[in-house]
Amino acid sequence: MKKLLLPCLIMALTFLSCHKDEIESQSSDITIAPTxxxxxxxxxxxxxxxxxxxxADRMLQIESFTNKVLKEHKAARLVNGVIExxxxxxxxxxxxxxxxSDAQIQSQIDALNEDYNATNADFTLVPATFSGVKANVGIRFVLDQTVRKSTNKRSWNTNxxxxxxxxxxxxPTSPATKLNLWVCTLSNDILGYAxxxxxxxxxxxxVILNTAFGRTGTAAAPFNKGRTATHEVGHWLNLRHIWGDATxxxxxxxxxxxxxxxxxGCPAAGHKSTCTGTPVEMTMNYMDYTDDACMYMxxxxxxxxMLATFVSGGPRYSFAQ
Structure with missing residues (x-):
């Protein structure tokens, strides 16, 4: 069982703040098709x-708040029905x-709604090992508007x-009450970030790469089922990568x-970790790095x-009103 340890978060944030910032110097003219x-x-x-x-202090406060909410079991009863x-x-x-196209944009909204409400067809593929913990998150996404802008830039990076x-x-439009998604060409093999x-x-x-956005149009395999946005919105709602960005x-x-x-890619069923207890890894989790067709829970x-972010005092509380 994993423990929610603030000291681990402090160490991780300290490391990241000292990380050499070569990302900002990336050329915005380098475009590579992600594989x-x-x-x-x-x-x-x-x-x-x-x-x-x-x-760093704000994130530590959010983590402390999240731990308190989870300890008091408040997240499960924070709203009546579905958050929109x-x-x-x-x-x-x-x-x-x-x-x-508008159709490609709508296909992404549809994918988010399926993935966050456990109505995705491949949800039935969750193996018995994890059937007891698979979740219907209960968040609905509604397209509010599309903003388009022509640019001379060949690609964009993480600046x-x-x-x-x-x-x-x-x-961004009203970021305190609306989730803004930027769709563009990204450099350096990046599919997206949050x-x-x-x-x-x-x-x-x-931010999402335009060829990894939605399920039609320019969306290209193996990232053509809308799961890049599902993964990145998970980060926006305070989820980390499933391996914790460390061995x-x-x-x-x-x-x-x-x-x-x-x-x-698509790991074989039953792939085991060599970490403590050698557990079967949850490779089909949206917060891993598998291909779109192989992540579905x-x-x-x-x-x-995620729901703890919407509790009164949480960082996404304004969205739950």
Missing amino acids: ARKCASMELLAIQLKNDPAM IPVVVNVLYRTASENI DYMKISSRGGID QFPGGASATDGV CGTDYVNDTPLHNTANY FSNGQKSR
Whole structure:
């Protein structure tokens, strides 16, 4: 069983804040077709911690609050029914194909709704090993508006410029009450990234590669089932990678097994970790790095951790009103 240990989080944040910030110097003209999942949320966090040292304290406070909510079992009864989140999709395009269609955008909203409400067809594939912890999170996503902007930039990186109009991007719309998704061409093999709770409101939201967004149009296998957004929205709701970004690390969730590291592609059923207890790894979890077709569940512990963000005093409380 994993324990929610604040000292571990402090050490992780300290390491990240000292991480060499080579990400900001990446060329925005390098475009590589991704062949394996790469999420840059932790790289973004390292940049933000360096630029805003107070963010580490805010995240520690959020973690302490989350632990309190989970200990008191408040997350399961925080709302009546389903939480509904308005979504603003910000499309940055240079070519006609990058200006993705309304149908492609709607297909992504549909995928989010299925994955967060356990109505995805592959939810039935969850193995018996994890049938007791598979979760219906109970969050509904509703497309609020689409904002489109033509750009001369070939690609974008993790400096967040796509979120800033003065840098050629699109400013977020009402980020305290609407989930902003930026869809664009990303450099350096990145599929997407999210801002964790505790970051600045002016950059809050999720960024997704346009060929890994939705289930139609330019969405390309093996990232064509909308699961990149499912994964990144999980980060936006305070979930960590299932391996804790360290060998046998913690994701601060009790019912997900310890993983050695990230899994890629479609691992064989019953793949075991060499961590303590040699548990079967939950490779089909949305917070691993497997292909879209091979991730199809959240756990109850992850559900509680996400819903804790909506409790009064939590970082996403404004969305639950």
